[in-house]
């Protein structure tokens with residue numbers, strides 16, 4: 001049996017719905033072998049983040065090196081990176097190895113408002129990581145921080161996507177989970193070759209959206225690892241997250257996790 005390998009460099013969510021846990025569960029569902037490098041431990045549940053304990057930068061580097069020295073990693077994802085030091089170390093480390101498709105989820109703030117990226121680290125992300133990204137997956141507030149512009153309309157979204165591509169990312173997907181349209185979950189894709197499209201699914205009325213961004217980016221990474229083109233991987237990742245949100249698990253008393261099993265269950269039902 002041959003299996004594709006993916007690497008996630010992200011924070012741990014003790015509540016299991018976001019971060020490393022969401023990434024590994026998603027990779028597993030896609031039949032991709034998941035490896036990981038922890039950047040921080042968070043004490044977290046569906047109610048919020050109760051503590052953040054960063055991993056020393058040497059520890060992050062050693063984990064990534066251990067994986068890349070031994071496995072043929074087909075796609076890599078970054079999530080919570082926390083500090084300038086960790087961002088700089090990862091950016092220069094990845095450049096030592098043959099290029100691997102890189103999905104950057106520019107995690108900044110948890111749904112409850114707690115910071116998962118120090119404010120001073122935004123510049124390092126813009127200067128060091130975005131230029132080596134195959135694709136970056138900001139939500140609207142993250143795109144506002146990265147571009148310095150207020151994003152309200154569809155035109156704003158397209159303009160912000162262009163600014164992010166000019167920062168050096170090959171492609172960008174602007175996630176619509178923070179928009180106020182309650183009828184549609186609309187994400188906008190654009191790349192440096194001038195291709196762009198919008199993906200729309202029905203809005204799911206639920207409070208169980210903890211880890212939607214991590215799960216979406218992990219699915220995207222998994223499909224890239226399996227050899228899908230970027231635009232096909234984005235489209236399939238959208239199906240994965242839609243199924244995961246629609247079939248809510250109702251775990252915990254706050255914003256519950258999404259259902260990482262749902263995409264495969266749905267596919268089985270359709271066959």
Ligand SMILES: Nc1ncnc2c1ncn2[C@@H]1O[C@H](COP(=O)(O)OP(=O)(O)OP(=O)(O)O)[C@@H](O)[C@H]1O
Pocket residue numbers: 018109110111138139140175176177178185186187201202203204205206209210211212213214215216238241242245
């Ligand atoms: N209620 C919803 N119904 C349908 N799709 C949704 C809903 N909320 C988010 N999505 C979709 O989920 C994906 C992730 O988007 P979102 O903007 O929620 O990411 P995020 O804010 O980075 O998530 P998080 O920080 O919680 O991990 C996108 O494809 C978005 O359209």
Ligand SMILES: Cc1ncc(CO)c(N)n1
Pocket residue numbers: 010011012013018019020042044079080107109110111116210211212213214
């Ligand atoms: C560890 C971690 N990464 C990312 C997010 C964003 O959902 C979170 N809440 N926790």
